[in-house]
Every structure is written in C-alpha cells, then in structure tokens.
Amino acid sequence: MIKINKHIVSEHGISEDEFKLIKEILQREPNLLELGIFSVMWSEHCSYKSTKKWLKTLPTSGEKVICGPGENAGIIDIGDNEAIVFKMESHNHPSFIEPYQGAATGVGGIMRDVFTMGARPIANLNSLRFGSPKHPKTKQLLSGVVKGIGDYGNCVGVPTVGGECNFHESYNNNILVNAMCIGLVKKNKIFYSIAKGFGNPIIYVGAKTGRDGIHGATMASAEFDDHSEDSRPQVQVGDPFMEKLLLESCQELMKDDAIIAIQDMGAAGLTSSSFEMASKGSCGVKLFLDKVPCREDKMTPYEMMLSETQERMLMVIKPSKKKSTLRIFKKWGLEAAEIGVITKTGNMEIFFNNSLVGKLPIKPLADSSPEYDRPSEKPFIKFKKENHKNFSIKSALIKIISSPNHSSKKWIYHQYDRSVMCDTYFSSEQSDSAVIRVHNSTKAIAVTCDCNPIYCNSNPKLGAEIGVAESWRNLIASGADPIAITDNLNFGNPEKKEIMYQIKEAIKGIKTACEALNYPVVSGNVSLYNETKNKSIFPTPVIGGVGVIKNISRSKGLRMNEGDKIFIVGNSHGHLELSEFNRICNKNFGSPPPLDLKEEIKNGNFVRNFIKKYNSIVTGCHDISEGGIILALAELAIRNEKGLNIKIPSNVKNSKNWLFGEDQSRYLLIVNNEDIIKKVAKKENIKLQEIATVSGDKFCIIKKFEISVKKLIKYNNIWFENFIEK
C-alpha cells in the first residue's frame, strides 16, 4: 500500500488546507484511491471553487426556465409540451495537445450532457479562438479542431449549424474550443440525475474503461508549463459511432419508464457521475469495480474511478426493468453491466476483489468542497506604442473583409454537415443566428454564440454585457424571441488578482445584461488556467443564446432583393475605439462602445415587433457589430451577390467614424416598403435612417467609391484559401 505523503498530496493538486479538511471529513488519512477521488471532485473543473461564489449571483430563473444550472444542461419551455435542453462546454487544453481528438471529444461530451436529459440533440455550435495566423502551430490546430468537430457531429448525425472562429495572439498557446449542443425533449419526458430508491441497480453502459485521461480533470485545471507538450499527456480518443449507439439506445430506453436517474461520465468519469447522482438524491452507493467493463488488463480501482474514457453512461434503473434494459443495449451492440447499487448509508463504498478498498461520505465531500473568495485587483493595461497607419474607406473595407477574422468561413462550415435531420432553416452564415425548425411543427429555435474578447480585455464588465446584448440582438435579427443563455467563461489563472478581477467583472456584466434583458442563465461552464508561461488569454466569456420563433415563416436571414431599401435602426455615434477599423490602423487602446440597455431593449423590441407584424415587408435583417455599418452592408452584398447604392446621410461629419464605428444596439432592416417602416418608427420614437438601396452588381458608396461585388467576394474568400493551401 502506498503511503500518502506531502508529495503525493501536492501531485494531486490538493493544498495543505484542503488535505486537513479531507482528514477531518474522513476522520483518518485517506488512501490513494480516496485521495484521487477527492482530488478530482475538488478540482477547479468539477468544484468551481474559484467561481462558485460569483456564479451564484447570476439570474437563473424565469417564466420559461424548467431547469437552471446544476443539472447536466439547462432546459427552457417552448410551449406545446416541448422543451429545449442546451449547454456549452470547453475542451481547450485537450484540443491544444491533440486538436483532432480534443475537439471531437469535446463535441461528444456536450452532446452526452444533452441527451442524458432525454433530449435528442438537434444542433451543435462551436466557438473557436486560435492564436495569430503567423504562429507556427495555428494552421495545424485550426485544421485539426475543425475536422475533429465536423467528423464527430457528422457521424452522429447532428447538424453543426454555426458558431464563431477568431484569431488573436493571446491564444497562441491556449486555444479555445467551446462546443454547444441544443436538444429537443418532450416536457414530460425529461430525465434528471437524482439517484433514488435503495437497492436499485446501477448500470454502466458504453465504451469499456481504459486508462484514458487519468488525471484529465486535474490536468484541465493546472496551468501549462514548458514540459507539458513533450511529457506524454493523456488524450482520449473519441468514438462517434459509439456515441450514436448510446444516443439511440438511450432514446429507446427512455420511451419506457425504466430510468430513475442518468448521468454521462464526463470529466472525472465514474467518480463524478456516481458522486453527483448520489449526492443529489441524498443516498449512498456501493460500487463493485470487478464488474466494470475494462479495455485493458490489470486496471486498478484508482484507474477505474478516475478514467476519462469517452462515450460511457451511468444510470440507476428500476429493478423490474433490468432485463428489458439490457436487451435494448444488446440490440444496439453495447456493453452494459450492473456495477453497483443504491444504499441508504450516505457513503460511497468501493469494492474490488471482494474487499472494501475505499469509503467516503458523499454529502460532506460534496458540500464541503472548497469555495474561495480569491483576491482581485483591476489590472493596469499597458499599450505598446506602435506606428499608426491610415487607410481610405475602400482600402480599409478590403483589408477588413480579407482579414482572418472577417474572411468567409466557408472552409470551416463546409466541413460541417449542416443539413442532416432536415430541419436546418438557416445555418449561421445565412442569418445572424442559426434557425432550426422544431421537428414536425411550424416553430423554430434560433441559436447563436458570441464574445468580443478585445472589448472584454479592456473592460470585462462592459465587454461581457455587450456579449450578452449581441447574442440577444442576433436572435432578434433572426426573428426570434430571446429566451435564455448558456455561458462558457474562459479565463487565465484565478490565483492572480488581475485575472480574478476579470472573472468577477465579467460575471457582473453577464448578470447586469441578463437581468435587464430578462434573459436568464440556465447552464454554463468555466475554464480557468488558460495561460502558458505566465501569459494569459484575453478574458473570453462566450455567450450562447437561444430564442424561439413561433412561426418559421417569420424568421429572417441575410436576404435582400433588387429594389429593397435598407434602414439603420438605432443611434450611430461613430465610436472607433477598439473597433476593427482602429485595429487595422494599429490603434489598440481605448474603451468598448458604451451600452445603454434601455436603448437595447427599445430598439430590439421595435425590430422584433416590426418583423412579426409586417413580416411580408421585411426581406431580411442583420445586426451591426464588429466593423460597423459598412461591414454589415458588405456582408449583405457578399451573401446575396447583389449590389448596393449606399448614401451617407448629409449630416454625417466624419464618414469614416460613421461607417466603421461600432456603436451598440443597432440593426439593418431590409424592407420592400419604406413608408410603413418610417411611419412606425416615428410613432414609436425610434431612430431610423435610410442608408442603401439594393441595386445592380456594384457595392457603391455614393461620392466615395465603388467596387464590384464579385471583387468583394474574391477578397472575402482569399485569406482562408491561401492560409490552408500553403
């Protein structure tokens, strides 16, 4: 038996204080197995010890919320006995080490979180951040991650309908791969992870357990050091075929009322799934590890409890349904085993070779998991002095649309099956949010992922507020009523005061915006320690928003027809600080544009109601965000392969500021009747400006310049082609 010493304790990422607490809980020294279990349960990844205190402040309830944070995923009500289950999760560290498998298993993990609750996944999204395109690793990471996401979702047969992909040097050694999944479930067929019923069997199903990712959960919470690239890390290989079998067999099993509780084995595998189920149901568990299906010889209890082999599920079922359950798994060719039983002791008792090898009290372990109020301090942001450049309007536009961040992402989304399941109405290149029909109905769901880390770096609170508002706006532009969000908080090391400041401020920002917009947080994920050699990523709180469209025929995309008029809804002040325009000019300082949430609501409700009431007048809608008015217009021209005659209003003093400014709360509405919109806007006291007419095949700013749309398209496609092919 290995003697637990200081070294082993610290190897497990457990502090001295935490170790003391462990001894108090157990009233003795833990053995290695028990220590391992504590270490994963109390890791940042599983316990949220640095953020719990702040996450609790988020608004999580609302009229439409069926299940908020705390379960595998959040659930909202969309009427007609139907509900939407969704969550976002990060797989940042694994994807940096092995981009293909890391990203693939990230998609697999989030889909399991969703279908565990009884839902059928109907759409996947992803939010990706890579380092500078000049960084030697970027190309390979990009290719691997995109292929990994595509291959996994494509094989399972869930459409990958959208997301975002950006490049910035702060992610050079810490890329971000955040995957989001949306599922559809009948309201009376939702499954939870609350274990119940003494004597009920615990069933294991799915892939056999190997030595994959042991310490994966602790790895994800420890800062990278110089060696981690060569020291053989534990990467998991994903098996999307196995996932498909699990999905279909669970769906079949859920038709019956066999399942009492169900939970996927994600981070910290068997340990966290069994602990969470038992802790939620306030019961105890006996596990018989000899029964666990293993892929390899001589696996120890420590390895079995900590393995992160993918594509496994744990469930508590009714004893009377054991036979039929096993029959269903057999039909799908899956390995299933009864590995334990629910008890009333409140303890987790682990048996191996007929002896008790570990015994832990479940509630105390879960309840006394550490919660820190780490010190924070506003960072001082230094700006390098750089040579500013200047551009004409035309050359700035070309520069922006052919830059990595604003180039066409065709190369990416062509690798994603967007049309499987036949319910994708708009994938995210066709509309501000992806629109997915609720199968067999006229309803639809709109989904989007958003974050602007440049804004968040300068002002994390305002940046996060803008992220929430932008996702709200994207949903409205697609014709949806925004309902709720999931979030994925990606930050550096919380033990540093400046990072803790960013985290707290970003959460405050999310809280402020969500409260104002009546847009609760129903699920989420936190990824910390995204830093290498002391250099942290920009704060990146990604927001995944979900909205509902009552009638799919009223959803809007980036569409326009010859002769249509385009109007700007909202005030344009010409805020250029931190804008795309300033960034290409090498001006990287300043503050994000101010956000007035009252105005956000007012403009948003105007657009929302106008689309609903005057559906046939509105050809399309687009929000104005990065790159300002001009980029929003150029995107419309490129998307539709149609020309625009753009007239800058006569009272505009500085047309560069006006065209490229990134003021918030604005939309472009494309309409085929100008009188009605003018009348309604006037009545509702909404700022409305006519900006363009759809005409011909040139993108023309009157009295400034013109360029053929064909050329714009070429500029828009060129970067990815060159980057990948070379």
Next chain:
Amino acid sequence: MPKKVVSIVVFPGSNCDRDLDIAVQKYMDVNTELVWHDDPNIKNQEMIFIPGGFSFGDYLRSGALATKSPAMKEVIRLSKKGVPIIGICNGFQILTECKLLDGALIDNYKRLFICKENFVKIENKNTQFTKNIHKNVVQFPIAHAQGRFYTSEDNLKRLEDNNQIVFKYSSRDGKINKSENPNGSMNNIAGIINKNKNILGLMPHPERAVNFSEDNDGISFFRGLQNLL
C-alpha cells in the same frame, strides 16, 4: 386500397434514415418498413432503400462493414430478382462495396468532409428512377467525406457506353466541368445505375431537398418514383 410498403434498411450508424423515411412516405405516398440490419428477411420487396449516414461508423472504408449484415445479404439476393434498389450517400457506398454497383467511392480529393448545396445534371433520363423528373438539372445537397467515384478506365468506358451514368455534378445550367466537381469524382460522376438498371446509387441527398419549399427538387425525385410500384 391499402398503401404499398417500401423497405428501408437501417444500420446502427445510419443517420439519414428518418429523413428518408419522411420523404418516401410523404412524396411516394407509401408506407415504409424499417428493416434492422441483422434481420435476414425483407418482407416488403416492392422497393428497397439504403439510407445515408455512417453505418458501423464508416470504419475501415465507408460502407465496407455494412456489407456483411444479414439484411444486406438479402438485398443482394433480391437485387438479382430485379427489385428496384436505391442507395443514397452511405447507401451508394454500401452498394459499391457489395459489388452491386461498379467502382468505389474514395476520399474526397481535398480529404475533407464537404457539405454544400450542389447542382446535379441528370445524364440519363431513360431509367425508371429518373424518367419522371421534369428538370434536367436538379439541386441536391451533398454531405460526405468519401464521394470520389473511381473505377478503371475500361469500366468507365463501359459505364458510359451502357448509359449507366445517371447523375453528374454540374453548374446551375448543366455545364460539366472541373470547377463544379466537389470531390474529384471521375468525370464528375455523382450517381450510377447497374447494367440491369434496377439498382441506383447516388452521393447527393434528394431526401434533404424536400423541405421548406414546394419546388425543391427532391420532391419531384420521390414523386417520380411512385410509378415504379
């Protein structure tokens, strides 16, 4: 009169079976029977579909492992009796792996999965599967990683001489050139038929082109199959 019944063979990794089922029922005005891959009997032998997806994960080669399923053995037997059989995407791959159709479908030229809308020219309108489609060029999405049709030069010539090439990737107005070839297929081939003209395989997905608008081309594809029954 009771509706006729069409069979759809389902593998554990099929994922276009539901979409196909819906399209077939709705536009062919028939009932369907989903045949599980390990069922050696196919009761309804009027017509058989092999759907798209990733049968058995598409491990080894797409469609290869599926050829050993009991249901496929039955499909092979029935094919000899002239039963009309259509394989879409993975279904096409399975049919070539079973040698019911010529050639092989290998990695796309750029070695990437590709999903996009595509135009497809109907090269042979004299087949029982295509004679009722009014248009010459249809729009069907594609979604595959192994869709590059390959066969020997001799075989290719035979296919052409026998009019066995049914679909080719084309431009909107039916031009067939390299720039419209999404995956590097020989001669832009998107779908072929066997010599006896009862087995059709195609990579594009007509069952995904039936939604949201009444003039989507998948609808006329499936409507056109009605007369086969």
Next chain:
Amino acid sequence: MNLRKLLKMIYRVYINFKKGILDPEAEAIKRTIDSMGYKTIKNISKGKFFDIEISSSKNTLGDLEKISSDLLSNPIIENFKIIKK
C-alpha cells in the same frame, strides 16, 4: 512457454492503393516535406496494415486470404499482401 501461446500466431496484412489511383494524402505529405526543405526525399506512398492474431487452425491462411480480400481490402482500389510476423 505454454501451449496456448505457441498456437497463437500473428500475421500482418499490408494494404495499399493500386497503381494509378491518385492519393492526395501522399501528395500533400510530399509537398509539405518539400516545403520543409528536405531535398533527398524523392517519393512517398502510403498504405495501411492490420496485425491479426490467430489461433492456428487447419485453414489459417485460407481464412486470412478471405478476410483480406473480402473485407479488409477492396480489390477495385487496393492490393493486399499477407506476411507472417
């Protein structure tokens, strides 16, 4: 050494593309190698192999032949070769 071990044998089945089939992967690798500046690499081709552990029977090789031609390789595009390890 026990008897069971003796009876087990490992065969390796090599599979590669037939001549004349374009292998874009090998080509892409070749281009990358060129761009990395290795001047001595003249040509590169790709294949796969399976190591198959078989408990000997009368028809070991016959079975292997059949599995290789029937399942592991597709004769339209690939060749195979079985070698005892």
Next chain:
Amino acid sequence: MNLRKLLKMIYRVYINFKKGILDPEAEAIKRTIDSMGYKTIKNISKGKFFDIEISSSKNTLGDLEKISSDLLSNPIIENFKIIKK
C-alpha cells in the same frame, strides 16, 4: 542498372497507436469479423505505413526520423518505426 537507381533507397515507416490508446476502428472491424463467423481470429490491430524513396545522403536516417516524428506520426498517440526495405 544505372548509377542513379543504385543510390535510391526505400525506407518504410510503420506507424501505430501507442499502447492503451483506444482504437475504435480495429474494434469495429473485429466485431464484424466475429459476426462473419471466424472463430480463430483473436485480435486485430491497425497501423499505417509510408514507403519513402530517398536518394542517399549523409543524414538519411536523421532526416527520416525527423519527418516521421514531426509529420507522419502524432507522437502523442502514435509510435513509429523505420525499416530499410
């Protein structure tokens, strides 16, 4: 035989999964072989190889090592082995 031909050599680089790494493909193939009724096949594992034609230089092996570890294989999940053909 001419001189140029003499100077060319072919090396084969074998690549396979490290021990303990899940190989879902090999498992799926094994299941199919089982279902086909071959009882003698006990185990199957998979790998790939590259045949590399190289015009000899001082550092042939060094170059090959580097290409194999940097490009052909993924050292996180795979091993490689170079053998002269």
